[in-house]
Amino acid sequence: MLELFMHPFMIKALIVGVLIAVCCALLGVVLVLKQYSMIGDGLSHVGFGALSVAAVLNLSTPIYLSLPVVMVAAFFLLRITETSKVSADAAIAVISSSALAIGVFIASINGTNINLQQYMFGSILSVGESDLVISIVLSVFVIAMYFLFYNKIFAITFDEDFARATGIRTGVYNTVISLLTAITIVVGMRMLGTMLISALIIFPALTSMRLYRRFFTVIISSVVISVFCVVAGLFTSFTVSDIPVGATIVLFNLAVFLVFAVIAFVKNLLSKKIRK
Amino acid sequence: MSLLAVSDLCLGYEGKAVVRDISFTVNEGDYLCIIGENGSGKTTLIKGLLGLMSKYSGEILFSDDLEQSHIGYLSQHFKHKKDFPASVREVVMSGFLSRRRFGFGYSKAQYVEAHSVMEQVGIIELEKKIFSDLSGGQQQRVLLARALCATRRLILLDEPTSALDPIVTADFYSLLRKLSQDGVGVVMVSHDINSALRHATHILCLDDNSSFFGTTHEFVHSDQGRKFILSDCPCDDCTIIHNRGGIENA
Ligand SMILES: Nc1ncnc2c1ncn2[C@@H]1O[C@H](COP(=O)(O)OP(=O)(O)OP(=O)(O)O)[C@@H](O)[C@H]1O
Ligand SMILES: [Mg+2]
Numbered sequence: 001m002l003e004l005f006m007h008p009f010m011i012k013a014l015i016v017g018v019l020i021a022v023c024c025a026l027l028g029v030v031l032v033l034k035q036y037s038m039i040g041d042g043l044s045h046v047g048f049g050a051l052s053v054a055a056v057l058n059l060s061t062p063i064y065l066s067l068p069v070v071m072v073a074a075f076f077l078l079r080i081t082e083t084s085k086v087s088a089d090a091a092i093a094v095i096s097s098s099a100l101a102i103g104v105f106i107a108s109i110n111g112t113n114i115n116l117q118q119y120m121f122g123s124i125l126s127v128g129e130s131d132l133v134i135s136i137v138l139s140v141f142v143i144a145m146y147f148l149f150y151n152k153i154f155a156i157t158f159d160e161d162f163a164r165a166t167g168i169r170t171g172v173y174n175t176v177i178s179l180l181t182a183i184t185i186v187v188g189m190r191m192l193g194t195m196l197i198s199a200l201i202i203f204p205a206l207t208s209m210r211l212y213r214r215f216f217t218v219i220i221s222s223v224v225i226s227v228f229c230v231v232a233g234l235f236t237s238f239t240v241s242d243i244p245v246g247a248t249i250v251l252f253n254l255a256v257f258l259v260f261a262v263i264a265f266v267k268n269l270l271s272k273k274i275r276k
Numbered sequence: 277m278s279l280l281a282v283s284d285l286c287l288g289y290e291g292k293a294v295v296r297d298i299s300f301t302v303n304e305g306d307y308l309c310i311i312g313e314n315g316s317g318k319t320t321l322i323k324g325l326l327g328l329m330s331k332y333s334g335e336i337l338f339s340d341d342l343e344q345s346h347i348g349y350l351s352q353h354f355k356h357k358k359d360f361p362a363s364v365r366e367v368v369m370s371g372f373l374s375r376r377r378f379g380f381g382y383s384k385a386q387y388v389e390a391h392s393v394m395e396q397v398g399i400i401e402l403e404k405k406i407f408s409d410l411s412g413g414q415q416q417r418v419l420l421a422r423a424l425c426a427t428r429r430l431i432l433l434d435e436p437t438s439a440l441d442p443i444v445t446a447d448f449y450s451l452l453r454k455l456s457q458d459g460v461g462v463v464m465v466s467h468d469i470n471s472a473l474r475h476a477t478h479i480l481c482l483d484d485n486s487s488f489f490g491t492t493h494e495f496v497h498s499d500q501g502r503k504f505i506l507s508d509c510p511c512d513d514c515t516i517i518h519n520r521g522g523i524e525n526a
Contacts, residue, residue, distance in 0.1 A: 033360060151382070155370040158362055162419075165326045165349040166426045168373055209361055213406040218361045 010238060012132050013245075017191060017230045019139035021200070023184040025226035026146045028205040029219050030177055033157050038089060039077050039178070041198040042096035043185045046073040048119060048194040049099035052106040061130055067186045073099075074182035078174055100194075122193030122246035135187045142180045149173065154215055196246035200226065203253035210260040211267075229253045278303045279342060279430050279461040280325070285334035287317070287324040293332060294320045300480050300489040302430065302463055307456040309472035309492075310465045312482030318465040319352055321482070322434050325463075341429075348423030348431035350416070352438070352465070362407045364418050368394060371425030390425055396458075397421045397451065413444035420451075430461040437468065449475045 031040055050069040054062035077095070081088040107116045146153065155163045156173050164170045181201075189197045204222035212218045233249030280302040287295040295317040302308055310318050323329050325336060326349060348371070372386050382390075394400045399417045402410065407418060416436055423431045433452075437445040445468065453475045456462045466472045472479065472492075479495040481488040488500040495501040 033357065035357075151370065151373055154362075154366065155373050158360060158367065158370060161351050162349055162422070163370075163373070165328060165351075166347065166371070166373070209359065213361050213408075214363045215361050215366050 007238075010234070013191070013234055013238075014231065016132060016135045016139075016187075017234050017245075018227055019136060019143075020184065020188040020191065021226040021230040022223055023139050023142045023180075024188060024197075024200045025204040025222035026143065026219065027177070027181050027184055028201040028203075028226075029208075029215075029222055030153060030157050031181065032202055032205040032209075036078075036081065037198070037202050038092045039074070039081065040181060040185065040201045042077055042092040042099075043070050043074055043182055044189055044194050044197045045096035045103075046070050046099040047186050047189050049103040049106075051119060051189075052103040056106055056109075061134070063131065063134055063186060067183065070186050071179055071182040074178040075175065078178040082174070103194075117244075118193075120193050120195050121244040122189070122191050122196065123244065131190060135190075138183050138187050142183055145176065145180055149176065153177065158215075192246040192249060193244065196250050199250045199253060200230075203250070203257060204229075207253070207257040207260045210257070210264040225253075225256055229256060279306075279339050280463075281335075281337040282325070283335045283337075285321075285324065285336060286332040287320050287329065288332060289320075295324065295482070296487075297334070298480070298482070298487055298489075299334075300478075302461045302478075304429075304459050304461055305456055306478055307453060307462045307476045308464070308478040308480060309476035310463065310480045310482065311467070311469060311472060316482040316484070318482060319434055322349075322432050322463075322465060325432060342427075346427045346429065348420075348426045350419050350423050350431070350433040350436045352434035358408060360408055364394075364399065364402045364405050364407055364410070365390070367407050367418055368421045368425060371422035373426075386425075390421075393421045393424045396455070397424065412439045413441070413448070416440065416448065417451075424455075424460075428460060430463070431455075433462070433464040435465050435467065437466070437471075445471065 028040075031037055047066050047070045050066035051062050054065040057065070059065055073095070077088075077092055080091045103119070104116070107119070152163075152168060152173055155168060156170050156177075160170050184201070185197055188200065192200055204226040205218065207225055208218045208221035212221050229249050229252040232252050233245055236252075237243045237245040237248040278301040282301070283299045285295060285298045286293050298321065300308070310321065312318050320329070324331055326347060368390050369382055369386070372382060372390075391400070394403060397417050397420055399414065399421060402414060402418070407415065410418065416439070420431075420433075420436070423433075437448050440448060449471050452462050452464065456477070464472075464476075473496065476492050479488065479490065479492050479501075481495065481500045483500060486500070488495060488498055490498070
């Protein structure tokens with residue numbers, strides 16, 4: 001068991017995995033409460049398209065292309081969502097499936113060396129030396145920004161109109177939130193894959209809200225759940241070979257969600273009985 | 277000097293004026309009720325005062341020690357997500373944000389202030405509760421406490437009682453009156469003319485043709501006032517007028 005810990009792959013994967021888990025959990029609470037879950041999904045697909053293009057262009061560090069592309073996409077998706085809720089849903093679906101199609105199309109052209117499976121579902125091995133440094137820097141940046149603006153983020157998520165009326169620049173903070181989301185997704189999708197990164201954003205928040213009712217406790221609980229699932233998923237997929245990490249992590253998230261849902265259900269029943 | 281002085285203000289949407297040539301002032305301790313029919317521009321006026329929309333013409337002057345961002349605000353349509361995880365205290369404390377730039381927590385002084393605001397509004401025993409578990413009236417009080425954390429000088433309320441039952445509404449009105457007696461300027465939109473007349477010190481009546489601003493007493497005796505008020509006024513002035521009318525008729 002200890003040997004597992006000491007394996008250089010594993011150490012790298014653990015560091016990056018835990019940092020991503022924290023970022024995803026923090027932003028997930030905000031995205032879920034603001035009803036922006038679709039944006040996360042859309043961005044990961046845009047990221048996939050960008051990665052494929054980067055591979056065709058033979059870029060040594062694909063993140064240099066995918067990060068700016070996804071950030072620009074995040075900026076515009078947020079604008080669309082702000083102007084109208086109804087068409088925003090459709091617009092995000094169109095953008096994300098187009099990006100996905102572009103990615104698959106490029107990856108399928110003969111002569112490229114893109115491993116589609118790895119892009120879609122992630123891999124621990126994908127964490128290279130330069131990726132490691134970039135990932136750490138970016139996720140520490142995301143976490144620091146989040147704590148710096150914690151109070152403002154709460155105010156804007158809870159009641160944007162009041163925040164704006166009392167002089168908080170909500171446009172700026174919304175943009176900050178979407179850019180942090182873009183960073184998190186770009187960093188996380190190498191390990192977790194395009195299809196599964198958005199699950200890691202949404203699940204911990206949703207799970208925590210089964211049992212916790214305060215903003216602060218929901219955030220703490222989300223972080224704990226998220227880190228636990230990532231670490232457990234990494235170990236499982238490392239010991240049982242051939243299972244992609246992303247899928248394992250998502251399954252752990254699903255399991256924790258079900259446990260929380262059952263506990264909440266039982267708690268509800270009990271409190272009703274006591275009242276009778 | 278008055279907290280808020282508005283002169284010849286015009287506001288509107290897409291080039292069409294909705295609020296035309298409104299002038300009024302709010303002093304410390306004033307309790308101004310804005311009344312008018314649906315669509316007469318009450319919400320628009322509030323938005324204009326908050327700086328959420330730009331004005332066509334006229335002037336909005338705040339007293340020197342009052343910034344626009346230091347106004348408490350309670351909106352007509354609070355889009356509260358049903359299961360939003362937040363404690364009463366988290367909601368109340370978020371009112372301080374306009375006065376603080378960065379940082380994770382709040383200062384000790386702010387906790388003390390929040391505590392006294394919650395006492396003032398009568399929600400101190402709800403402090404540890406979850407916001408979405410509260411009744412509509414309790415939620416409005418919590419939001420009022422948040423508004424008071426944003427400022428102790430001037431609060432704007434847009435139909436804060438529209439979701440409340442009559443008893444809670446009466447409570448809410450007297451709470452506001454108490455606040456205004458403590459020196460807070462209160463500006464409130466209301467459809468409830470009777471409560472407005474009972475509690476407000478000043479009335480601003482928005483009307484397409486002619487708007488009215490003055491004390492509640494003046495309003496009762498104005499042409500606009502007579503349009504809104506159906507019952508006879510029992511005060512001395514009125515009985516004198518009635519009597520005189522009676523004499524002339526005789
Ligand atoms: N966003 C908007 N764009 C264009 N016109 C608007 C907008 N909001 C309001 N109006 C128009 O401005 C006028 C005044 O609206 P406002 O909401 O200020 O009325 P109100 O007095 O608050 O009514 P209520 O009693 O129903 O709350 C209405 O005729 C309305 O049609
Ligand atoms: Mg209105």
